[in-house]
Amino acid sequence: MQRQKVTLKDVGREAGVTIGTVSAIVRGSRDRIFYSDETRDRVLAVVAKLGYRVNPAARSLREGKTRTIGVMLDDITLPFLASLICAVGKALEPHGYSILLCNMDAAGAARESLLQTFARGHIDAFMLAGALTRLTDEDILAVQQRGHRVVLLERPAPSPVIASVGVDNQAGGHLAAAKLLARGCRRLVMLGGPAGNAMSQLRIAGALATCRAAGLPAAALTVLESGGWTTALGYESMHRHLAAGHRPDAVFACNDQLAIGAMWALTAHQLAIPDAVAVIGFDDSPMAAFAHPPLTTVRQPVAAMGAAAAELLIAPATADHAGQRHFPPELIERQTT
Amino acid sequence: MQRQKVTLKDVGREAGVTIGTVSAIVRGSRDRIFYSDETRDRVLAVVAKLGYRVNPAARSLREGKTRTIGVMLDDITLPFLASLICAVGKALEPHGYSILLCNMDAAGAARESLLQTFARGHIDAFMLAGALTRLTDEDILAVQQRGHRVVLLERPAPSPVIASVGVDNQAGGHLAAAKLLARGCRRLVMLGGPAGNAMSQLRIAGALATCRAAGLPAAALTVLESGGWTTALGYESMHRHLAAGHRPDAVFACNDQLAIGAMWALTAHQLAIPDAVAVIGFDDSPMAAFAHPPLTTVRQPVAAMGAAAAELLIAPATADHAGQRHFPPELIERQTT
DNA sequence: TTGTAAGCGTTATCAT
DNA sequence: ATGATAACGCTTACAA
Numbered sequence A, B: 001m002q003r004q005k006v007t008l009k010d011v012g013r014e015a016g017v018t019i020g021t022v023s024a025i026v027r028g029s030r031d032r033i034f035y036s037d038e039t040r041d042r043v044l045a046v047v048a049k050l051g052y053r054v055n056p057a058a059r060s061l062r063e064g065k066t067r068t069i070g071v072m073l074d075d076i077t078l079p080f081l082a083s084l085i086c087a088v089g090k091a092l093e094p095h096g097y098s099i100l101l102c103n104m105d106a107a108g109a110a111r112e113s114l115l116q117t118f119a120r121g122h123i124d125a126f127m128l129a130g131a132l133t134r135l136t137d138e139d140i141l142a143v144q145q146r147g148h149r150v151v152l153l154e155r156p157a158p159s160p161v162i163a164s165v166g167v168d169n170q171a172g173g174h175l176a177a178a179k180l181l182a183r184g185c186r187r188l189v190m191l192g193g194p195a196g197n198a199m200s201q202l203r204i205a206g207a208l209a210t211c212r213a214a215g216l217p218a219a220a221l222t223v224l225e226s227g228g229w230t231t232a233l234g235y236e237s238m239h240r241h242l243a244a245g246h247r248p249d250a251v252f253a254c255n256d257q258l259a260i261g262a263m264w265a266l267t268a269h270q271l272a273i274p275d276a277v278a279v280i281g282f283d284d285s286p287m288a289a290f291a292h293p294p295l296t297t298v299r300q301p302v303a304a305m306g307a308a309a310a311e312l313l314i315a316p317a318t319a320d321h322a323g324q325r326h327f328p329p330e331l332i333e334r335q336t337t
Numbered sequence C: 001t002t003g004t005a006a007g008c009g010t011t012a013t014c015a016t
Numbered sequence D: 001a002t003g004a005t006a007a008c009g010c011t012t013a014c015a016a
Helices: A008-015 A019-027 A037-050 A056-063 A079-095 A110-119 A137-145 A169-182 A198-213 A231-243 A256-268 A286-290 A302-314 B008-015 B019-027 B037-050 B056-063 B079-095 B110-119 B137-145 B169-182 B198-213 B231-243 B256-268 B286-290 B302-314
Strands: A068-073 A098-103 A125-129 A149-153 A163-167 A188-192 A221-225 A250-253 A278-283 A296-299 A324-327 A330-332 B068-073 B098-103 B125-129 B149-153 B163-167 B188-192 B221-225 B250-253 B278-283 B296-299 B324-327 B330-332
Touching: A008 A019, A008 A037, A019 A037, A056 B056, A068 A079, A079 A098, A079 A125, A079 A256, A079 A286, A079 A302, A125 A302, A137 A149, A149 A302, A163 A169, A163 A302, A169 A198, A169 A250, A169 A278, A169 A296, A169 A330, A188 A198, A188 A231, A188 A256, A198 A221, A198 A250, A221 A231, A231 A256, A231 B286, A250 A256, A256 A278, A256 A286, A256 B256, A286 B231, A302 A324, B008 B019, B008 B037, B019 B037, B068 B079, B079 B098, B079 B125, B079 B256, B079 B286, B079 B302, B125 B302, B137 B149, B149 B302, B163 B169, B163 B302, B169 B198, B169 B250, B169 B278, B169 B296, B169 B330, B188 B198, B188 B231, B188 B256, B198 B221, B198 B250, B221 B231, B231 B256, B250 B256, B256 B278, B256 B286, B302 B324
Parallel strands: A068 A098, A068 A125, A125 A149, A149 A163, A163 A324, A188 A221, A188 A250, A250 A278, A278 A296, B068 B098, B068 B125, B125 B149, B149 B163, B163 B324, B188 B221, B188 B250, B250 B278, B278 B296
Antiparallel strands: A098 B098, A296 A330, B296 B330
């Protein structure tokens, strides 16, 4: 931006009032009480006529906050994370907040970049989305202790002091397994994401518990780690499993991409979906409905989660017990079960 | 951020100099010339000791620029756009610039949101990535005429005054078609993206021209519009085509997702890749190498393009002839040809 | 009900 | 080679 074209002073001069008056009226605070309708209307008219916009740098400098949320993620390519970011952005917008993107790839060593971005002071609060394995729990706690608000998405909070929002992953696993069992499936494959991923592990744990409770023998249950979240890896893992001669009658994948990749492999092996093998994904990302056949999946309530995250992000600093919001997942039945 | 902990004044006091001195030394300008090594070292030591960081709001207010680039896109889920954004971010970082995300979905009517984001003054320049169909060429020109820098990615510039960066799409189409022809393919399917998408049309036009030049009859060439850029749509279009009884011996898809979807359909129809049907994608997005089999594709030089975009974004305002950078694509041969 | 003025942390333009 | 000081545009006590 080049130097501001229209400032409070301009508006004030044109309307015949001082900048303090304009400032107060523009923000809408106090106006009803302290200013005459006459003045208010006149000022607002000039604001509209001149096209005045507040200068955020000046406001930030004065208020000591930037109305900007820093979002860090290690892979913006993951559809679920991307839609979560969008949801957060949507919830943030009415409050005048924007999203500053910080891609981990771009930013050298994790710790450095996290602290440096904070140091830049550009940011009021931080949203960490995804596993962000290059960031230790200690790093996160350290940032929080420096007095910065931190909200975690798709990563378990390392301590009750750290705010987080997510679904109840175990419940999601339960939902999927219960449906598969009800359908009569008895040889289940659990398709996990990156090695050691917490979300993945919880979802699988939930499904496993449900299967055991239903009396399925351990031999009927196999857990596959695909090493990532992509369609390609889902295909690979499933293909390898099938090529080794295994014949499951159901697959529960820890996200929709993996599920769709698995479906690809099943189809390639002439296994009909859902007749020979039923498939359930996780997330209900946009592509789930357009898969072929449309994918049954465990939905995460993205909009609600985004709104909750936004709320935590901009809430006034309430001492030490951060909000930990867990949303209930929902089974969306389509045509793969 | 809460009120700054360490300011120039603090450093100055501690080092026994004035803030002007500290400011100049910190920025590194003039220091060698105007300041004694002794003072400089002492100041820098204090800066390090106290952990001083410049306050960007104050700097913005003073300098009249924010060192922030606004990035608008209509779908951050598209892998190629996402990686382009990352590349731009990476190129921007050494210059101290950040990326402010503006998702079109979140932002109501396009024109409104574009202008309003500008109005917020938060931004030095704007990067428009993707087709952004809700934004007319007039909207873009209007913004540019208001004195704001605009750079287009994956959308043709509506006028020479607007900067843009992209690949030579026709050349890419040529590369793909030439490879397919050289392989002996004679019945080609061109799999396009969203209806009317300019990138898609250019790529297909390039391929078509090459085929015609090679003497292929029009009847051997079929163009399919899949209506989007996703794997699912690629599958759908290809599946429909095959189900209708057609038997091409090659597919050129306008991005890698479409190509992979098409491969899925081909596999489902028992058509071996590449023996029965060869496939070429576009972009060389990360998943191309992990497709099964690994996908031959036309690579866009993402890093170079990102760097070029960053350069245009932060270059000083050079009157009216904006840079239009077109990069040469490159054929990456893997195992689908 | 409105005006006045003191900063917020920087940068840049003088002096010294 | 360094020190003062005036902006930058805004918010917020406090005065009137």
